[in-house]
Amino acid sequence: MSPTAVRVLSRTLTVLSAVLVLAALLLPNTVGAVRAGTFVRIPVEAVVGAALLLALPRRPRVVVAALGGLALAALTVLNLLDMGFHEYLGRGFNLVLDWELLDDAQSYAGDTMGRAGAFGLTAGAVVLVLLLGALLALAAVRLGEVLARHRTVAVRSTLAAAVVWTTTAALGVQVAGVPVAADHASAAVRTQTERVRATLRDEAAFAREAKADAFGATPPGQLVPDLRGKDVIFTFIESYGRSAIEDPAIRPGVHRTLERETRALEKAGFRAKSGWLTSATYGGSSWLGHSTFLSGLWIDNQQRYRTVTSGDHLSLTKAFRKTGAWRTVGVMPGVQKAWPEAEFYGLDKVYDAFRLGYRGPKFSWSTMPDQYALEAFQRLEHGKEGDKPLMAEVILTSSHQPWAPIPELVGWDELGDGRIFEEIEERGADPADVVASPARSKEEYGKSVEYSVTSLAQWLRRYGGEDTVLVFLGDHQPIARVSGEGASRDVPVTIVAKDPEVLGRIDGWGWSDGLEPARDAPVWKMDAFRDRFLTAYGSTPSRKKG
Numbered sequence: 001m002s003p004t005a006v007r008v009l010s011r012t013l014t015v016l017s018a019v020l021v022l023a024a025l026l027l028p029n030t031v032g033a034v035r036a037g038t039f040v041r042i043p044v045e046a047v048v049g050a051a052l053l054l055a056l057p058r059r060p061r062v063v064v065a066a067l068g069g070l071a072l073a074a075l076t077v078l079n080l081l082d083m084g085f086h087e088y089l090g091r092g093f094n095l096v097l098d099w100e101l102l103d104d105a106q107s108y109a110g111d112t113m114g115r116a117g118a119f120g121l122t123a124g125a126v127v128l129v130l131l132l133g134a135l136l137a138l139a140a141v142r143l144g145e146v147l148a149r150h151r152t153v154a155v156r157s158t159l160a161a162a163v164v165w166t167t168t169a170a171l172g173v174q175v176a177g178v179p180v181a182a183d184h185a186s187a188a189v190r191t192q193t194e195r196v197r198a199t200l201r202d203e204a205a206f207a208r209e210a211k212a213d214a215f216g217a218t219p220p221g222q223l224v225p226d227l228r229g230k231d232v233i234f235t236f237i238e239s240y241g242r243s244a245i246e247d248p249a250i251r252p253g254v255h256r257t258l259e260r261e262t263r264a265l266e267k268a269g270f271r272a273k274s275g276w277l278t279s280a281t282y283g284g285s286s287w288l289g290h291s292t293f294l295s296g297l298w299i300d301n302q303q304r305y306r307t308v309t310s311g312d313h314l315s316l317t318k319a320f321r322k323t324g325a326w327r328t329v330g331v332m333p334g335v336q337k338a339w340p341e342a343e344f345y346g347l348d349k350v351y352d353a354f355r356l357g358y359r360g361p362k363f364s365w366s367t368m369p370d371q372y373a374l375e376a377f378q379r380l381e382h383g384k385e386g387d388k389p390l391m392a393e394v395i396l397t398s399s400h401q402p403w404a405p406i407p408e409l410v411g412w413d414e415l416g417d418g419r420i421f422e423e424i425e426e427r428g429a430d431p432a433d434v435v436a437s438p439a440r441s442k443e444e445y446g447k448s449v450e451y452s453v454t455s456l457a458q459w460l461r462r463y464g465g466e467d468t469v470l471v472f473l474g475d476h477q478p479i480a481r482v483s484g485e486g487a488s489r490d491v492p493v494t495i496v497a498k499d500p501e502v503l504g505r506i507d508g509w510g511w512s513d514g515l516e517p518a519r520d521a522p523v524w525k526m527d528a529f530r531d532r533f534l535t536a537y538g539s540t541p542s543r544k545k546g
Contacts, residue, residue: 014146017139022046024072024136025185029082029092032485040175041182042165050158053144054151061144069140073133075185078192088479090282090489095192096199097302203303210297210308215534216544218314220323226505226538228325228389230497231382232469234317235394236290237452238334238366239401239445240474242276242490243483245516249439250446250482257450258516261457265496265515268461273503274494274517275510277526279476282489286334287341289475289491289526290395291315294345296530309344316530318346319539320391327386331356331377331394333367345393351380360418361425366397368418369407370452373397374459375415382463389467399452401479403444404429406451412462438481445482453515460496470496471533492517493529505536 025043028034049068053061081093147154167173169181215223244254265272280300281288291308292299294315299305320326328348332339335352342350353367356376363369373396382390398407405428410420434440460470474491477483494515497503509532512518524532535541 014142017142020135020139021069021072021143024076026182027076027079028184029079029188030086031083038178041178041180041184042161042168043182043185044165044169045183045185047158047161047165049140050143050147050154050161053147054154054158058148061148062141065140065144066137069137070133072140072185073129073136075188076132076136077129079188087481088283089285090477090480092191092195094199094301095196199301199303202301203307206297206304207307210304210311210313211544213314213544214296214531214541215319215539216314217542218540219542222538222540222542223319223323224534224537224539226501226536227469230467230469230499230502231390231392231465232320232326233382233390233392233394233471234294235396235456235470235472236286236293236475237396237449237456237472238286238399238475239478240399240449240452240491241279241477241483242488242492243477244446244449244474245492246519247442247483249442250449253446253450254453255516257453258514261454262514262516264461265457268464269498270460270464270496271498271500271503271513272494272496272515273506273509273511273513274492274515275512275521276490276517276523277473277493277529278523279474279489279491279526281476283476283479283483284401286395286475290393292526293473293475293529294393296527298525298527309341311344313344314544315345316533317391317393318344319534321346321348325388326391327388328391329381329393331373331381331392333358333373334365334395334397334400336367347393349381351376356380358418360421363398363405363407363421363425363428364402364431365400368397369421369455370396370398371407371409371412371455371459372415372418372421374455375412378459378463396452396456398455399445399448401441401445402431402435403441403448404431404434406444406448409451409454409458412458442482445478457515464498466498468497469499469502470494472496490523491526509536 022043023039025045026039026041028038053065056064078093078095081098085091085093085098165181168179173180244250245258262272277293279289280292280298285302288299288301288305291297291305294317295308295313296316297304297308297313299308314322317328321328328346330342330345330347330350332350332352333356335350336354339350339352356368356373357379358368358372358376360368360372373394377392377394381392405425407421408424410424414420429440429444434444456470456472460468464470471494473493476491477487477489480487494517495503495506495511496515510522512521531541
């Protein structure tokens with residue numbers, strides 16, 4: 001290779017090294033903040049790093065540069081994780097709590113893309129992390145050596161950069177609305193550090209909070225006396241959020257469905273009241289919403305979830321078992337492994353994905369269509385004669401992302417073991433096509449909510465009676481790609497019954513008539529529901545102290 005070619009290659013590698021390091025220093029932690037102006041700034045960390053490397057002898061300089069490059073790689077990975085978590089869960093990545101959610105993400109990818117696709121995605125992520133570490137370490141070492149070889153120019157340039165940074169920071173100079181002076185990497189480290197500290201503080205405080213319970217010492221005979229003799233069914237509809245009802249691109253179909261099913265239920269003798277709850281989670285981690293609603297505690301992270309479900313706090317569903325007046329069951333088609341939380345929820349029997357008799361195809365993540373799950377619930381429990389009424393927790397999963405393919409309603413008498421859905425699944429949309437398009441994701445999400453609500457309302461009309469009380473709600477909003485940046489965390493909640501006394505007990509709540517809550521209907525935090533419900537139906541508070 002000629003000397004000229006060597007010089008060109010050397011300079012190209014140096015420029016690429018500088019670009020890589022600067023990009024890592026300036027990379028934001030949200031997708032929306034990634035724009036060209038973000039990367040045309042002066043990072044203070046680069047100025048300080050250059051000064052440090054210029055002050056060190058060669059061997060320590062190489063070690064410090066390599067370690068600095070690895071640190072930058074780690075920060076880049078954290079920023080990328082933050083991007084993903086903001087996009088799907090509406091929050092940043094928690095270094096203490098969220099590693100186990102990566103396993104759930106892999107499982108979701110497997111259900112959506114197949115095993116080969118999930119393996120490829122995982123392998124690609126591992127390779128990316130290793131490659132980032134190697135490239136940034138080598139880039140930092142190379143830049144350190146370049147600084148040392150051109151010490152005089154490097155010192156002057158570093159001093160000039162420091163002056164410019166200080167001046168532009170003091171004056172608040174901006175270009176295209178972006179500050180010229182940046183300390184993004186340092187701020188990101190501070191944010192992660194504070195997030196860890198807050199998590200550790202919260203862990204101890206919440207453990208004390210979970211031990212106290214306004215109804216923890218209430219005698220069995222004084223829990224929900226006004227619902228004795230009723231079949232009470234708590235149903236969660238996956239990702240059924242406020243956006244389904246209010247987003248202009250989604251609302252028309254969902255609104256028509258809610259209006260149609262309200263009229264059909266009224267014709268069958270049922271009445272409904274609806275309001276809003278603010279979920280403890282967003283975009284995913286449905287179990288946090290379920291546990292918040294049923295425990296009366298704000299459970300917005302995995303540590304809180306583990307703390308409360310491993311304790312003896314009184315969940316709303318367990319209150320029914322405690323009375324001894326109900327048999328209690330759970331219908332959990334999304335559960336595909338051991339689920340020890342059944343004891344916390346007070347469920348005598350749990351029907352998971354393998355105990356509902358389904359032999360049809362999966363619909364992406366969802367193991368079975370909601371219509372089938374509800375019919376299986378009817379066959380296995382709700383339709384049985386017993387010496388006690390039934391309390392059930394039912395989780396409907398057909399509206400789980402990626403919303404493709406979506407089941408279609410079939411005749412209830414034709415469901416059989418679910419194989420009737422094979423042709424429906426085969427002609428359904430490809431998940432990859434839906435995920436790639438925000439507009440298509442919104443469209444299919446709306447259709448999935450329509451399907452789930454219709455399935456539930458048809459089941460109630462078909463099998464509900466004078467003593468049936470249905471409480472159904474969304475567990476969280478859909479991901480930001482569908483609900484939009486900055487969307488609320490509100491979800492609809494509805495109580496349906498034939499007995500006018502049941503809805504009469506909640507007249508003071510100010511909820512809207514029908515299945516669709518009004519835009520100005522009351523909004524409560526989700527953890528407020530348990531105590532309001534228990535109180536409305538005659539329960540006597542008796543505090544258990546922490």
